[in-house]
Amino acid sequence: MGLSTRVIILSMYSEEALIRQVLRNGAIGYLLKCSVMEELLLAIRAASRGEMYLSPAISGAIVTDYLAYQKGADASDLFEQLTPREREVLQLVCEGHTNTSIAHMLKISTKTVEKHRANLMSKLEVHDVAGLVRMAIEHRLVFLNK
Secondary structure: OOOOOOOEEEEOOOOHHHHHHHHHOOOOEEEEOOOOHHHHHHHHHHHHOOOOEEOHHHHHHHHHHHHHHHHHOOHHHHHHOOOHHHHHHHHHHHOOOOHHHHHHHHOOOHHHHHHHHHHHHHHHOOOOHHHHHHHHHHOOOOOOOO
């Protein structure tokens, strides 16, 4: 049986969005720098058993945030966050069009397309185009022609 690396983040930041992103990217623990040494030892022991560990100072907020997200994760809720123009841009991105071709098709500037893309990623909480496409397809926000 090979060893696998488990990551525990030690940070001064307690924003839920950042913690959520770190956990989605594979970290197994998150502690605040103000944590006492015993807490770090608890996190290391939990990680060695393959268990997740969150600082008590942030765990309540993360659980509450997670439960609220799960309730609101319905595809129609995600879609409702988007403006009509963002929906158009999302559809065209998922079809594989570049920013330049989208700008030409919608008769807007490339910078405007980039802004719409950034807004989409922010609203849908994804950080790259592949994630944006995956999210859109999984939640049926777009329909791809065969």
